[in-house]
Amino acid sequence: MKNKIHTIEVENNETRSVEKILEKIKENKIIYVKNKFYEDEDVLDSITENGPAIILNSSGSSGKPRQCFHHLDNIKLSAATSGQWLIEQGFELQNCLILNTLPLNHISGLMPIFRSQTWGCDCINISPNLIKKTRELLLFTIKSKKNKNNLITSLVPTQLKRLLAQKDGISWLKIFDLIWVGGASISRETAEQCIEEKIKLAPCYGSTETAAMVTSLKPKEFLMGFKNVGEILPDTKIRINAQGLIEIKSARIGIEIKDSSKTENFKNKNGWWQTGDLGEINQINNSLYLNFLGRSDNAFNSGGEIVFPKVIESRLNDFIMKENIPINKFNISKVSDKLWGNKIKIIVEYKEHTNHKNIENSLNLLKKFSQSWPKHEKPEKWIVKKNTSAEKINYKFKKE
Numbered sequence: 001m002k003n004k005i006h007t008i009e010v011e012n013n014e015t016r017s018v019e020k021i022l023e024k025i026k027e028n029k030i031i032y033v034k035n036k037f038y039e040d041e042d043v044l045d046s047i048t049e050n051g052p053a054i055i056l057n058s059s060g061s062s063g064k065p066r067q068c069f070h071h072l073d074n075i076k077l078s079a080a081t082s083g084q085w086l087i088e089q090g091f092e093l094q095n096c097l098i099l100n101t102l103p104l105n106h107i108s109g110l111m112p113i114f115r116s117q118t119w120g121c122d123c124i125n126i127s128p129n130l131i132k133k134t135r136e137l138l139l140f141t142i143k144s145k146k147n148k149n150n151l152i153t154s155l156v157p158t159q160l161k162r163l164l165a166q167k168d169g170i171s172w173l174k175i176f177d178l179i180w181v182g183g184a185s186i187s188r189e190t191a192e193q194c195i196e197e198k199i200k201l202a203p204c205y206g207s208t209e210t211a212a213m214v215t216s217l218k219p220k221e222f223l224m225g226f227k228n229v230g231e232i233l234p235d236t237k238i239r240i241n242a243q244g245l246i247e248i249k250s251a252r253i254g255i256e257i258k259d260s261s262k263t264e265n266f267k268n269k270n271g272w273w274q275t276g277d278l279g280e281i282n283q284i285n286n287s288l289y290l291n292f293l294g295r296s297d298n299a300f301n302s303g304g305e306i307v308f309p310k311v312i313e314s315r316l317n318d319f320i321m322k323e324n325i326p327i328n329k330f331n332i333s334k335v336s337d338k339l340w341g342n343k344i345k346i347i348v349e350y351k352e353h354t355n356h357k358n359i360e361n362s363l364n365l366l367k368k369f370s371q372s373w374p375k376h377e378k379p380e381k382w383i384v385k386k387n388t389s390a391e392k393i394n395y396k397f398k399k400e
Contacts, residue, residue: 001048002046002048003046003047003048003049003050003051004029004030004045004046005030005031005032005045005046005047005055006024006029006030007031007032007034008020008021008031008032008033009036010033010034010035010036010103010104011035011036011103012103012127012128013101013102013103013104013109013125013127014125015125017033017104018104018113021033021054021104021113022113024052025051025052025054025072026052027052028052029051029052030047030049030050030051030052030053030055031051031053032044032054032055032056032067033054033055033104033105035057035103035105035374037372037374038057038105044067044257047069047257047263049069049071049255049263050071051072052071053069053070053071053072054072055068055069055070055257056070056105056106056107056110056208057105057208058207058209066257067256067257068208068209068255068257068266069254069255069256069263070211070252070254073252074211074251074252074253074254075110075111076114076118077211077235077251078114078211078212078213079111079114079115079117079118079119081233081235081236082115082213082216082233083115083118084234085234086150086152086178089218091150091177091178092150093120093121094119094120094121095121095148095149095150096119096121096122096148096149096150096152097121097122097124097144097145097148097150098112098115098116098121098152098153099123099124099125099126099141099144099151099153100112100123100125100126100154101126101128101131101153101155101159102155102156106208107206107207107212108156108180108182108206111212112154121148122148124144126153131159131163132162134163134166134167134168134169135168137168137169137172138171138175141175142175145175149177150177150178151175151176151177152176152177152178152179152180153178153179153180154181155179155181156181156182156303156304156305157181157185157186157187157190157303157341158303158304158339158340158341159304160181160186160190160194161339162339164190164193164197170197170199173194173197173199174197174199176199176200177200178200178202179199179200179201179202180203180216181201181202181203181204182203182204182205182206182213185203185229185292185294186201186203187341191222195222198223200219200222200223201217201219201222202216202217202218202222203216203229203230204216204217204229205229205230205290207275208254209253209266209273209275210236210248210250210252210253210254211253211254213233214233214236214248214250215230215231215232215233215236215238215289216229216230216231216233217229217230217231218230218231226284226289227291228282228289228290228292229291229292230289230290231287231288231290232281232288232289235250235252236248236249236250238281238288238290239272239281240279240280240281241274243296244279244296245275245276245277245278245279245296246274246277246278246279246290246292247272247274247275248272248273248275249267249271249272249273253266253267253273254266276296276297276299277292277294277295277296278293278294278296279291279292279293298310300334300342301341301342302337302340302341302342302343302344302376302377303339303340303375303376305374305376307334307342307377309332309333312332312344312373313330313332315373316330316332316346319366323362323365325362325365326350326351326354326362327348327350327351327362328349328351329349330346330347330349331346331347332344332345332346333345333346333347335380335381337380340376343380343381344377344379344380344381345380345382345383346379346381346382346383347383347384348366348382348383348384349384349385350384359384363382363384366382
């Protein structure tokens with residue numbers, strides 16, 4: 001018997017969407033939380049699994065995104081594990097206040113809702129507009145904190161860098177007792193600035209598949225200069241295989257939704273899930289710490305989001321064929337960006353004898369087409385290379 005999937009489209013972490021999610025969960029429904037700007041190739045309407053459960057799009061580990069299914073028990077276990085980790089550091093869970101700055105269609109934006117429910121504390125959503133107005137953000141947070149002892153949030157590195165660039169942003173960061181940072185490795189420069197300002201970062205590692213973090217560094221260890229993503233959490237085992245890939249064993253690993261709503265375990269028959277990430281494990285003071293070394297496939301991080309060149313390649317190929325654009329070939333790669341970590345660079349080579357006017361017109365078409373893409377997928381730079389000469393033209397698109 002198949003159960004209906006209820007799709008909830010979200011833009012960020014808006015309160016109405018949170019209410020819809022909690023409402024459906026109470027009704028034991030299965031909900032697919034998706035970014036309203038994300039175009040599904042196949043929108044699922046039913047599945048053989050039972051609710052309450054949540055489906056999210058995952059960054060995956062095979063060069064393409066995929067859909068991850070979690071029963072509510074996985075989400076609750078994740079919340080309980082992170083809560084226990086905080087208790088061991090002296091946090092009073094009921095006296096915590098969680099500020100959520102991340103989108104609900106990401107596991108890191110969804111978890112604050114369920115952490116607040118599991119811990120019995122309050123959670124306030126911070127909109128993208130407010131986080132950019134650091135003076136307002138600072139005053140709002142001071143007012144909201146009231147008599148709460150422990151203030152907690154999660155950020156991606158791009159948000160962290162933006163906040164560190166402003167005086168009020170730094171003041172805001174310093175209010176927190178713990179700031180989980182995931183989505184990408186923070187730069188040495190960012191880490192050094194946070195240590196200097198005594199900002200209590202807790203770099204962590206996790207994924208959609210594991211219902212958020214499976215390791216976390218204590219803020220005091222971060223301030224002491226530890227350069228890793230922390231201790232392995234108690235409900236998880238991690239090992240590094242012969243290829244250097246991180247493998248994870250935990251009761252809260254979800255299942256993958258395949259074509260035609262079939263499901264498949266991420267885990268192998270022995271309970272281990274092989275990620276697409278490279279890592280190493282180091283023992284420090286009788287505890288095991290994970291060092292994240294990067295991805296093994298050609299995907300890369302941009303502003304805390306994973307960019308899949310293969311997905312963009314397919315999208316561009318379809319558009320080039322549809323519009324009959326005289327492009328011979330193109331190459332998608334990353335270019336370093338101080339704020340985003342990486343942005344996209346696309347080199348296009350036109351067919352012989354394509355005139356300048358046709359190049360200009362087709363580039364305008366491509367630019368217009370790419371404007372509807374998610375921010376992290378918008379090209380920062382287009383380089384046009386005519387194969388009849390060494391001529392190169394740079395087309396820089398406005399930064400987001």
